[in-house]
Amino acid sequence: MCKCVPGKGDNHGAGGTKVKKFMTGNDSAALAAKLARVKVISAYPITPQTTIVEKLSEFVANGELDAEYIKVESEHSALSACVGAAATGVRTFTATSSQGLMLMSEILFVASGLRLPIVMTNVNRSLSAPLSIWCDQQDSVAVRDSGWIQLYCENNQEILDSTIQAFRIAEETLLPVMVCFDGYILSHTAEPVDVPEQSEVDGFLPQYNYPYALDPEHPGSIGAVGVPDYYEEFRFMLQEEMLKAKEKILEVGKIFAEKFGRKYGLLERYRTEDAEIILLTMGSLAGSLKDMVDEYRQHGERVGLVKLRSFRPFPVRELKDAVGNAKAVAVLEKDVSPGLSGALFSDLSTALINSKKSPLLMNFICGLAGRDVSPLQIREAVKSTLEAVEAGEVKNPVRWLGLRETLMGLR
Amino acid sequence: MGSIISKRVSVIEIRFHGRGGQGAVTAARLLAEAAFLEGRHAQAFPFFGAERRGAPVLAFTRMDDREIRTRAQIYKPDYVVVLDPLLPQVVDVALGVKHGGMIVLNSKGPLQFPHVKISFVDATSIAMERLGVPITNTAMLGAFAKATGLVKLESLVKVVDGYFSGKLAEKNVAAMKAAYEQTRVVAE
Amino acid sequence: MSSHTSTKKLLPGAVIMDPGSTEQNETGSWRSMRPVTDYEKCTSCMSCWLYCPDSAISCEKPPKVDYRYCKGCGICANVCPVKAITMVPEGQK
Known part of the structure; x- marks a missing residue:
């Protein structure tokens, strides 16, 4: 200080x-x-x-x-x-x-x-x-x-x-x-x-x-x-x-x-009004994502961001309002519940259950143990989400960003 | 959706190379604070690793006319500041530096790096003379101000004055001013 | 907190603001053995009062067992230095 x-x-x-x-x-x-x-x-x-x-x-x-x-x-x-x-x-x-x-x-x-x-x-x-x-x-x-x-x-x-x-x-x-x-x-x-x-x-x-x-x-x-x-x-x-x-x-x-003079709520919407793809995250990653949203918007792509501030209590109604009209939501999170998905992703799925209309949902596990979530990784997430929108379905909803697959013999 | 290549142009990114204990993290922070003092937005952060005295370390500064929101690491700095004269032999200090960018060296003479401008000052001698220890961070901030013109010397003096106290502040300001005077810029 | 017949409104965090609710819980019926004191031997050393885990022995000389609460654990008989307390099966004299 x-x-x-x-x-x-x-x-x-x-x-x-x-x-x-x-x-x-x-x-x-x-x-x-x-x-x-x-x-x-x-x-x-x-x-x-x-x-x-x-x-x-x-x-x-x-x-x-x-x-x-x-x-x-x-x-x-x-x-x-x-x-x-x-x-x-x-x-x-x-x-x-x-x-x-x-x-x-x-x-x-x-x-x-x-x-x-x-x-x-x-x-x-x-x-x-x-x-x-x-x-x-x-x-x-x-x-x-x-x-x-x-x-x-x-x-x-x-x-x-x-x-x-x-x-x-x-x-x-x-x-x-x-x-x-x-x-x-x-x-x-x-x-x-x-x-x-x-x-x-x-x-x-x-x-x-x-x-x-x-x-x-x-x-x-x-x-x-x-x-x-x-x-x-x-x-x-x-x-x-x-x-x-x-x-x-x-x-x-x-x-x-x-x-x-500074406003706080349960979540923050950033350029979501007409967004087709909405990114959802918690914490500091929201800042990097806002910059990326601006980049996509400059190119006429309708991408927006919802930053969740209150994870518990989980703002079900507010989240539904914020993402309900999008074609797809990409959840980027720095945690995983092994055997299922990221926790924010499964909670969002719960929030949208029993809705008449729900966007496609994608989950991107990223930034674990300090791995940098680079603009390249964020673009990969947006690209995959867009592909899902074009195909009208999600084949593999839970994906990992920045994974070094050769280290695990996957490639 | 095609590839997005446009980037914010107003942001300036600086990477500091030092050894644990030489004050690279403090340098990054003082530089950011000086920019902030001049009315810009600024952010300073260390490379997030396990810190050990003497080991090569990195620290970063971002400055921008707009609010800085990104938390991504810096891969392509506009400027690099090297606090230790021997580091260029051990680490690739030019890694990722933008074409036309600049490396500010603590060195008795210029070193050659392709596609970047070089400036240098013998900060170790200045630090030994003024501070009695080879802690070169404040001297190298003076060199940075002279070589780049990105922050005013008086802004740096203000933040160094605020960060250190009493005699230590005086000595660091003196080292910074001496380095400012002695820094030489070599064309690309 | 044990009576299922209670209809009193619960406070957050299971806080109980009226102390002494344990007094309403007479645990004497749990007893199968009863401590009986031979006051000829009792020296009023108060060891039984000190050791009783249920505070069922009065602080007076000589001390008296409150059978509404005594569970018959036998600690008093065990600690009595002059063996003045005997544990007697309930229903026997």
């Missing part, structure tokens, strides 16, 4: 006090947590941790942030400490990545089951084996069903904005929120970010009041046994609240836009 300069006009809209800083994705996340005035941070500081919690420990150590910083011996403990802290009714934050998220997975379900509004950053990185430190989205996709809201970010501005919004969404739904962004591609890339004033964030994030806070003066119980007579009701309540959270994400996005 360096010198402040007045922001120049860009696509990120107007409003708020425009102070632009040049910073990495990790710095954006840490700064957002600081601006949210988190009270408890718990983290395990060793690989695969990121500099987010390092930055926050600096803020706490030098007195810029009044928070309890709990160092623990594993990610399992980090999230457990957050669960305990959140139950006392304070704003709680942690950050992790790849294997760290896997080690947390047991407690992810505890946090959502107890309806504790913890906010966590997950820096998207691939899972071992083979051992890897690079970017893909397999880690957070693997815990898709943990009952956490999952928001994905395209750039460092969205990281800062979504993290701030995440606290309000979490606290008003009593659901934990995971803010996900691509490792290295965003976490280590420095670019301009519009940083709001502390007073503006204070106005947006009111004092947090958790209704069931643990208090020795008024004893209560959390973590009760859910016998067969009760468990199903609690899962249903979680599902209902998750579905309702769509409205909350929209509402919080609207209030944020009024205050800061």
